[in-house]
Amino acid sequence: MTTIAPEDTGQEALFDATIAADERIEPRDWMPDDYRASLVRQIAQHAHSEIIGMQPEANWITRAPSLRRKAILMAKVQDEAGHGLYLYSAAETLGTGRDELLDKLHTGRQKYSSIFNYPTLTWADVGAIGWLVDGAAITNQVPLCRCSYGPYARAMVRICKEESFHQRQGYELLLTLSRGTETQHAMAQDAIDRWWWPSLMMFGPPDDESAHSAQSMAWKIKRHSNDELRQRFVDICVPQAETLGLTLPDPDLRWNEERGHWDFGPIDWTEFREVLKGNGPCNDERIGRRRRAHQEGAWVREAAAAHAAKHPAHPPHAGTDQEEAAR
Amino acid sequence: MTTPRPTHAPAAPAEPTRPHTTTEPTATTGPTDWPLWEVFVRSRRGLSHTHAGSLHAPDAQMALRNARDLYTRRSEGVSLWVVPSTQITASSPDEKDTFFEPAGDKPYRHPTFYEIPEGVHHL
Ligand SMILES: [Fe+2]
Ligand SMILES: [Fe+2]
Numbered sequence: 001m002t003t004i005a006p007e008d009t010g011q012e013a014l015f016d017a018t019i020a021a022d023e024r025i026e027p028r029d030w031m032p033d034d035y036r037a038s039l040v041r042q043i044a045q046h047a048h049s050e051i052i053g054m055q056p057e058a059n060w061i062t063r064a065p066s067l068r069r070k071a072i073l074m075a076k077v078q079d080e081a082g083h084g085l086y087l088y089s090a091a092e093t094l095g096t097g098r099d100e101l102l103d104k105l106h107t108g109r110q111k112y113s114s115i116f117n118y119p120t121l122t123w124a125d126v127g128a129i130g131w132l133v134d135g136a137a138i139t140n141q142v143p144l145c146r147c148s149y150g151p152y153a154r155a156m157v158r159i160c161k162e163e164s165f166h167q168r169q170g171y172e173l174l175l176t177l178s179r180g181t182e183t184q185h186a187m188a189q190d191a192i193d194r195w196w197w198p199s200l201m202m203f204g205p206p207d208d209e210s211a212h213s214a215q216s217m218a219w220k221i222k223r224h225s226n227d228e229l230r231q232r233f234v235d236i237c238v239p240q241a242e243t244l245g246l247t248l249p250d251p252d253l254r255w256n257e258e259r260g261h262w263d264f265g266p267i268d269w270t271e272f273r274e275v276l277k278g279n280g281p282c283n284d285e286r287i288g289r290r291r292r293a294h295q296e297g298a299w300v301r302e303a304a305a306a307h308a309a310k311h312p313a314h315p316p317h318a319g320t321d322q323e324e325a326a327r
Numbered sequence: 328m329t330t331p332r333p334t335h336a337p338a339a340p341a342e343p344t345r346p347h348t349t350t351e352p353t354a355t356t357g358p359t360d361w362p363l364w365e366v367f368v369r370s371r372r373g374l375s376h377t378h379a380g381s382l383h384a385p386d387a388q389m390a391l392r393n394a395r396d397l398y399t400r401r402s403e404g405v406s407l408w409v410v411p412s413t414q415i416t417a418s419s420p421d422e423k424d425t426f427f428e429p430a431g432d433k434p435y436r437h438p439t440f441y442e443i444p445e446g447v448h449h450l
Binding site: 026028029030075076079082085088089092096097098100154155158162304305307308310 | 360362363380381382383384386387396397400401417419420
């Protein structure tokens with residue numbers, strides 16, 4: 001994509017200096033091809049996760065136990081669609097179109113977070129996703145608000161603002177169940193038991209096995225290592241679980257005075273790799289539904305395009321804003 | 328360097344969404360891909376519209392509706408502009424220094440350039 005050799009123009013030095021000064025790289029700046037490719041890969045995977053992530057929760061919209069919970073869940077799922085769109089836009093500033101990325105998702109050439117390949121078996125799973133999955137996402141995403149690539153950082157600021165409602169509604173939902181009947185309490189505990197370990201896997205492989213980590217940190221795309229963020233998340237969750245009156249399913253969990261952190265047990269990375277490879281409980285269902293939704297929406301896209309072609313430059317309404325803009 | 332308003336650039340200037348070196352849409356656009364629009368939001372009365380992001384839509388009306396659903400779900404705006412991304416002309420990053428240089432050596436355009444004796448008020 002780059003046409004000018006950087007050494008001829010000092011562009012690489014300018015790029016390095018911008019990163020070193022903790023300033024942002026913007027779309028039309030020169031950037032190393034690998035920086036661009038890294039960003040596209042990360043942003044695409046992130047965008048795909050947002051829209052695939054709508055499925056496990058949308059599964060419960062029709063069966064929400066009250067109108068209040070239903071409205072909340074619909075708003076959350078709608079937010080996730082929005083997050084996907086912010087991120088596809090950010091990827092687009094790097095020269096990669098949304099349809100190209102969707103095509104790569106649909107044909108399995110790009111991945112989404114392995115967490116969304118687990119099923120939502122009970123209503124309590126909606127709470128566990130909000131508290132743990134959105135919680136882990138927030139821990140990952142807050143540092144991305146300072147990512148060196150401007151459009152990605154700006155998308156993350158918007159997303160993080162919206163995520164905190166996601167996490168809180170999940171926590172509140174679990175608290176309600178936990179303080180409810182015995183059956184409700186057990187349902188909440190069961191959800192935590194199933195979602196805890198997959199949530200820890202959301203931070204990615206351990207640092208010594210993480211392929212892209214070091215370079216991403218040098219470019220300030222990433223600010224903290226996988227293990228660092230995972231530890232931060234565990235430390236946040238332990239007291240929150242206590243308030244919930246629920247236990248985290250890890251017998252090795254104990255406070256380490258010396259480290260000033262919670263020690264936790266080993267993560268089953270074989271499971272992680274299997275799910276990533278496509279052998280999780282819901283991989284086929286998720287991607288199948290995504291493909292179907294895209295195909296079944298084709299006539300809508302075509303009809304809208306045909307309508308637009310028939311009414312070129314149709315003014316939305318003779319509004320004051322347009323006039324103001326024209327002045 | 329034009330923006331939707333001839334007089335004032337929005338606080339966060341719009342970037343043409345594809346980088347300079349890319350050949351325009353043909354490379355990545357499928358047959359049903361809608362055009363790209365830049366979205367500007369006035370967050371409340373008295374403030375300028377500010378660039379919020381971009382989206383795809385078949386026409387201006389749909390772009391406005393999509394912009395409402397995408398960028399003002401929490402009452403972030405009282406007014407929206409949508410502009411076809413292709414209609415934005417931006418200054419080139421390559422000439423960054425020379426293009427903006429004329430302002431660099433004119434500190435006398437700032438009030439802090441002038442020394443005023445102590446005790447002089449309202450100046
Ligand atoms: Fe999200
Ligand atoms: Fe979320």
